Amino acid sequence: MGMSNLTGLSEFILLGLSSRPEDQKPLFALFLIIYLITLVGNVLIILAIHSDPRLQNPMYFFLSVLSFVDICYTTVIVPKMLVIFLSEKKTISYAECLTQMYFFLAFGNTDSYLLAAMAIDRYVAICNPFHYVTVMNRRCCALLLAFSITFSNLHSLLQILLMNQLTFCASNVIHHFxxxxxxxLKLSCSSTFVNEVVTMTEGLASVMAPFLCILISYLKILISVLMIPSAAGKRKAFSTCSSHLTVVTLFYGSVSYVYFRPLSSYTVQERIATINYTVLTPMLNPFIYSLRNKDMKRGLEKLLNKIKSYMGRFPSTKAN
Structure with a gap:
């Protein structure tokens, strides 16, 4: 099934999450609901931040960008996944596969760098509050955002260019969704030595750099918080970080489980873990940030009241 070489290869076959026909429609319904919740939740976060003057600060700026990237990130994967659930021929073209991989890597890395930027923001806010406005100014935020996007896309481009040099002459069946x-990479019958070396050097560095930045920021935050004399002050400082720490744990916990393992061990467990950071985390982020953040909760309530007020202007049609 699917014997081909590089010149004749036109498509891959995606096995998805289950090969059983009776599972396809329930899985379609489940992931469609998750996708719609992701879209609505993240759009509400973006609108709430941009409509409330009290949320016009660097932390919420990065949160709004993170919500936008999460929408893009999950959109790269889920719509095609939904089509596959309902298709008898579960194929994806070679070009579409590389395009999906490019944007998956680009948005995934942008996510991790934005989480690092948010950790830097929390570090400055807690450890250097009197200089927060001057340090986390518009220029600094723009530079952090530009670096996150540029480096992530360069990393993704490098990986795709190297992938495009490989020959595929064995099965074209991808055991993934x-x-x-x-x-x-496992399907290639040519040498993948260069790809693996780049992945273990540049690729690992691109993942570890933001993680180390987050780790160092929170170690410094922890030291500063422990020096606060009052228990109330400590609780307030920790509360400003709790949402971000929850998201970081969800994201990096599943990423490390999947990618910090040998290539040959990529199994069903890794496939399921991948759902966590590609589908579930983008859906949960709006709930984590809104339910555990009073300012964000107020902003969302204010936005929903505006929407209700706007909808109330349209009188319901009465039967004659």
Whole structure:
């Protein structure tokens, strides 16, 4: 099934989450609901931040960008996944596969760098509050955002260019629900030495750099908070970080489980863990930030009241 070489290869076959026909429609319904919740939740976060003057600060600026990236990130994967659930021929073209992989890597890395930027913001706010406005100014935020986007796209471009040099002459069946890097790399019958070296050096550095930045920021935050004399002050400082720490734990916990393992061990467990950071985390982020953040909760309530007021202007039609 699917014997081909590089010149004749036109498509891959995605096995998805289950090969059983009776599972396809329930899985379609489940992931469609998750996707719609993700879209609505993240759009509400973006609108709430941009409509409330009290949320016009660097932390919420990065949160609004994170919500936008989460929408893009999950959109790269889930719509094609939904089509596959309802299709008898579960195929994805070679070009579409590489395109999906490019944007998956780009948005995924942008996510991690934005989490690092938010950790820096919390570090400055807690450890250097009197200089917060001057340090986390518009220029600094713009530079952090530009670096996150530029480096992530360069990393993604490098990986795709190297992937495009490989020959695929064995089975074209991808044991996954999207074109992830490792499952596709396993299908190559040419040498993947360069790809693996780049992944273990540049690729690992691109993942570890933001994680180390987050780790160092929170170690310094912890030291500063422990020096606060009052218990109330400590609780207030920790409360400003709790939402971000929850998201970081969800994201990096599943990423490390999937990618910090040998290539040959990519199994069903890794496939399920991948759902966590590609589908579930983007859906949960709006709930985590709104339910555990009073300012964000007020902003959302204010936005929903505006929407209700706007909808109330349209009188219901009465039967004659």
């Amino acid at each position: 999207f074109c992830d890097f490792s499952p596709v």
